[in-house]
Amino acid sequence: MEAALHTELMSPFVAVVERAQRRGELPPGRPPAEIVASLVGPLFYRRWFSKEPVDDEFVTRLLETVTGGEN
Numbered sequence: 001m002e003a004a005l006h007t008e009l010m011s012p013f014v015a016v017v018e019r020a021q022r023r024g025e026l027p028p029g030r031p032p033a034e035i036v037a038s039l040v041g042p043l044f045y046r047r048w049f050s051k052e053p054v055d056d057e058f059v060t061r062l063l064e065t066v067t068g069g070e071n
Helices: 002-022 032-050 056-067
Strands: none
Touching: 002 032, 032 056
């Protein structure tokens, strides 16, 4: 049951990554679900565990890490 809920919640993010890969905005060789996990994991961690801010600087660094380049 939890797996189905998780899949349902993350499916819009996976769809966005898949479209970005088709347009050449993200490299096609990495599985979309892996990219989504790399992105949302740190956000959930900051929100629920470390309580550090999710500020512009953090988001910029996170996107650079996830996409493999500068944004």
